[in-house]
Amino acid sequence: MSTKAGLRPWLSATRCMRRSQLLVLQHRRNVFTSSDQPFPLQSPDDWQLLQDRRIRFKMLIDLFSKHGSNVTRDNAFQPHHQLHRPLAPSEATLSALIAAGAHFGHAKSLLNPNFMPYAYGVRAGITIIDLDSTLPLLRRAANLTRAVVARDGTVVFVGTRPDLRAVVRKAAERIGPQAFHVGERWLPGTLTNKLQLFGSDVAKGQRVTPDLVIFLNPLANIHAIRECAIQHIPTIGIVDSNVDPRVVMYAIPANDESPRAAELIAGVLSIAGREGRVLRDREEQSKELRRSRYMRAQERGTTRYVADSD
Secondary structure, eight states, X not given: OHHHHHHHHHHHHHHHHXXXXXXXXXXXXXXXXXXXXXXXXXXXXXXXXXXXXXXXXHHHHHHHHTTSOOOOTTTSOOTXXXXXXXXXXGGOOHHHHHHTTTTEEEEGGXXXXXXXXXXXXXXXXXXXXXXXXXXXXXXXXXXXXXXXXXXXXXXEEEOOSGGGHHHHHHHHXXXXXXXXXXXXXXXXXXXXXXXXXXXXXXHHHSOOSOSEEEESSGGGGHHHHHHHHXXXXXXXXXXXXXXXXXXXXXXXXXXXXXXXXXXXXXXXXXXXXXXXXXXXXXXXXXXXHXXXXXXXXXXXXXXXXXXXXX
């Protein structure tokens, strides 16, 4: 009995402390939030006090928000941005290539001797690709893609791995009707045996041979590269450290096994193709405007000649 009597004051004090803490938390919640439990307004002074507290709280937010970070989901780097919102050729940087993992090559034992000019060194047995040479070559390939599309040429994106199918599809859709994609399998003889595959009417009446082919995994599509070489079609390819850069006409040394690197490079090339399409549309509009002006001038000259003869 004496033990219980000795614990009663301590228990009662603990209950009082818990109750006071709950009241303080409830009061704070009522002051700063008005959606869950509104502040009890019993007089005009309470209403004035609530308005003053809201104004003070808003002033604090406005004051300290200027000194905080302005990074949001839209302006911060997100892995899916390379697929849906790629960079323009002028915005491509070494930081973007490094973030995509484009500098990782294969093992040192798999290094192709012809890849030595594009190798930066070896780290932990892995060949590191020199991105200082990758960036200008990527921009050169972007200029080529822009020029081909601007001259009404067709572009084909080839990526036959499962993780590259969405990449080539998005890249072709971004350019428009002048671009196509191959995501499943390159059918042998597509270019060298087109009469048998497409028929004589289709092969002669439509443009079956593309003007530029972009390979995201060239080593798995070496037969397609061979067909492009036979038909004298320029090729662009992502070349890793185990691939001979001479297999394609315009090599881009980078990691060909990284989906993010493929998304970055294909996105940059597709944006360049879209810029070329815009240039072509502007040129067609200017030609149409000059043609209409010429026709109007011809009509005015003919009318004036008829009036003079009468």
